[in-house]
Amino acid sequence: QVYGKKYIDNGARQQMRTAMRLPITVGGALMPDGHKGYGLPIGGVLATENAVIPYGVGMDIGCRMCLSVFDISPNFLRQESYMLKEALKEHTRFGEKSFSHPVSEDPIFDRKEFKEVAFIRKLKDKAYKQLGSSGSGNHFVEFGIVEITEPNNGLGLHTKPYLGLLSHSGSRGFGAQVAQHYTKIAKQQCFLPREAQHLAWLDLDTEAGMEYWIAMNLAGDYASACHHQIHKRLSNVLGRKPIARVENHHNFAWKERLPNGKEVIIHRKGATPAKKGELGVIPGSMTAPGFIVRGKGNPESFNSAAHGAGRAMSRTQARKSFTNSAMRQELKKHRVKLIGGAIDESPFAYKDIHQVMAEQHSLVDVLGKFTPKIVRMH
Numbered sequence: 001q002v003y004g005k006k007y008i009d010n011g012a013r014q015q016m017r018t019a020m021r022l023p024i025t026v027g028g029a030l031m032p033d034g035h036k037g038y039g040l041p042i043g044g045v046l047a048t049e050n051a052v053i054p055y056g057v058g059m060d061i062g063c064r065m066c067l068s069v070f071d072i073s074p075n076f077l078r079q080e081s082y083m084l085k086e087a088l089k090e091h092t093r094f095g096e097k098s099f100s101h102p103v104s105e106d107p108i109f110d111r112k113e114f115k116e117v118a119f120i121r122k123l124k125d126k127a128y129k130q131l132g133s134s135g136s137g138n139h140f141v142e143f144g145i146v147e148i149t150e151p152n153n154g155l156g157l158h159t160k161p162y163l164g165l166l167s168h169s170g171s172r173g174f175g176a177q178v179a180q181h182y183t184k185i186a187k188q189q190c191f192l193p194r195e196a197q198h199l200a201w202l203d204l205d206t207e208a209g210m211e212y213w214i215a216m217n218l219a220g221d222y223a224s225a226c227h228h229q230i231h232k233r234l235s236n237v238l239g240r241k242p243i244a245r246v247e248n249h250h251n252f253a254w255k256e257r258l259p260n261g262k263e264v265i266i267h268r269k270g271a272t273p274a275k276k277g278e279l280g281v282i283p284g285s286m287t288a289p290g291f292i293v294r295g296k297g298n299p300e301s302f303n304s305a306a307h308g309a310g311r312a313m314s315r316t317q318a319r320k321s322f323t324n325s326a327m328r329q330e331l332k333k334h335r336v337k338l339i340g341g342a343i344d345e346s347p348f349a350y351k352d353i354h355q356v357m358a359e360q361h362s363l364v365d366v367l368g369k370f371t372p373k374i375v376r377m378h
Contacts, residue, residue, distance in 0.1 A: 001300045004032025004359035007310075007351055008043070011036035016044055018196050024051040026264050029301045031271045032359035033310025033351060039198030042270035042311075045304045049264060051201040052212060052253050054183040056267035060135060061178060062220030063170030064249035065281040065307075066227035067146070067292070067370060068235065068242035069155070072163040074145040077373050081337065083237075084143050084374050088339055091233040094378035095136040098129050106131060108225040113218045119181060120215055127174040127222055132229030134169035136378035137315075138308075138345055140286070141167045141230055148368035154279065154294065155244040155367075164370050165234055165242075166290065167227050168283060170251065171219035178219055182212040204265070213253075220252055246292060248272050248280035250307040259299050266302055274298070274305040274363050281370065283308045284353035286341065287334040289371045291357055293364035305363040309353040315344035322346045341377040 002008065002016075012034045019040055020028050026047040034043030039055030046056055077084065093099055108131075114124045134141060146164035148157045171178075185208045186200035202209035224247065235241055253267045272280045276297030283290035288309065297303050313321065327346045331338050357366065 002030045003301065003363070004034070004356060007032055007355060007359070008034040009036060012041035012043065015039070015041040019044065019046050019056070019199055022048070022196070022199060022201070024048040024201055026258070026262070027302065029304060031301070031304065031306040032356045033270065033306040033308055035311050037269065040267060040269040043306060044267070044269050045271045045302050046267045047258070047264040047302055048201065048267070050204050052204060052209060052216070052265050053199055053201045053267060054179050054186055054212060055198040055200070056269055057179070057216060057253050058251040058269045059176050059179045060170035060251050061175035061216050062223035062249050063251045064168070064223055064227065064247060065283060066167045066231060067246045067281045068165045068231045069146050069157060069244040070163045070165070070238060070240050071243045072238070072240060074161045074163055076163055077143060077145070081374065085337060085339060087234060087237040088141060088143070088374065088376040091237065092141045092230060092376050093133040094139065094340065098133050106225050106229070108222050111218060111221075113214055117211055117214060119211065120218065123174050123177055127172070130172040130174070132226055132233070133172065134167065134226070134230070135172060139169040140375055140377045141165070142372045142375040144370050144372040144374070146292070146368060146370050148292070150365070150367040153367040154277075155246070157244055165231060166281065166283070166370055166372070167230050169223070169226060171223040172226065174222055175219040178212070178215045182208065182215070216253065220249060223249065246279050246281050248278075256303070268304055270307045270310075271304045272307045273303060274301070275303045280305070280364070282306055282357070282364075283370075285309055285347040285350040286338060286345065286372055286375045286377075287330055287336050287347040288350070288353045289369040290353070291366050292368040292370065294367055295364055296362065298363050301363050305360050306356050309350040309356055311349060312351045313349050318344040318346055318349035322348055336372055337374045339376045341375065345377060
């Protein structure tokens with residue numbers, strides 16, 4: 001099943017067709033934010049039998065959205081704009097930058113996997129240094145307005161506006177090195193035609209497959225720990241604890257059962273889990289709203305939905321097509337303050353989030369939206 005066909009480039013569809021021909025494939029779907037990637041396209045969902053594809057998960061394992069909602073009027077954004085901008089500068093780090101005094105303690109580093117798997121053990125120091133920081137590219141931390149539209153939202157929130165804090169990032173260098181290491185092993189074991197080489201898989205009953213599965217799950221939990229550190233620091237600045245939180249991840253593989261009872265491995269590369277009742281956030285761009293959603297559990301999409309608006313053009317195309325002044329004008333029009341942010345992340349480089357949401361009304365219900373106002377990027 002392909003959702004939003006008219007918005008998806010041929011390259012992404014061809015990549016999905018290649019993935020569907022693998023002998024391990026049970027089924028798949030393509031989300032409306034789909035565009036070309038490595039191996040699986042971004043927005044690709046692939047169910048396999050007893051096998052995991054490291055590049056079907058992606059480089060940024062467990063990349064996720066995390067939204068904290070505060071019982072503070074959105075007027076605070078205007079009244080304390082300077083303070084909030086300074087808080088984002090002081091309490092976030094992007095790309096290669098890390099904090100001079102990393103967090104000394106986090107339960108993630110007590111995990112036995114850091115001792116038991118030799119390759120993971122080597123990555124612990126880097127993971128420690130980068131904890132609580134964000135990647136580059138499309139990763140962000142931003143303050144904005146949360147507006148709840150569905151009274152029965154399951155979050156205990158009223159249909160009124162709130163101050164929100166939204167972050168998007170993943171497992172940093174830790175996840176990237178796991179992806180590279182186990183993709184290399186998969187390619188050595190799995191000989192595929194050139195167009196399918198990035199879809200090399202590991203059987204889950206092999207040592208490498210089991211190791212990757214352990215490393216992937218740890219990387220996902222590490223990504224979550226990074227977000228929780230960011231939100232903790234910024235909550236301390238606000239002097240308030242959030243009254244609700246929504247967190248959902250993509251670039252991951254899950255063991256799930258199909259309606260017929262068969263157990264499969266479901267890869268969601270740039271796709272969000274949307275089981276019945278499952279909450280998530282689907283972001284737009286730095287000037288477009290994101291949506292708080294609840295999954296409908298549609299079996300045709302393998303209980304999945306889009307993970308964002310999706311790129312309408314590559315980073316190279318965006319750099320050639322747009323100017324900084326045009327981007328600044330767009331930000332001004334939407335009253336968005338931007339700290340950092342490269343031209344290849346221009347709002348013009350993304351699909352229309354409203355069109356993407358319209359193409360997946362059968363996959364999720366919308367509970368509310370998040371409108372960015374103060375955005376921090378690399």
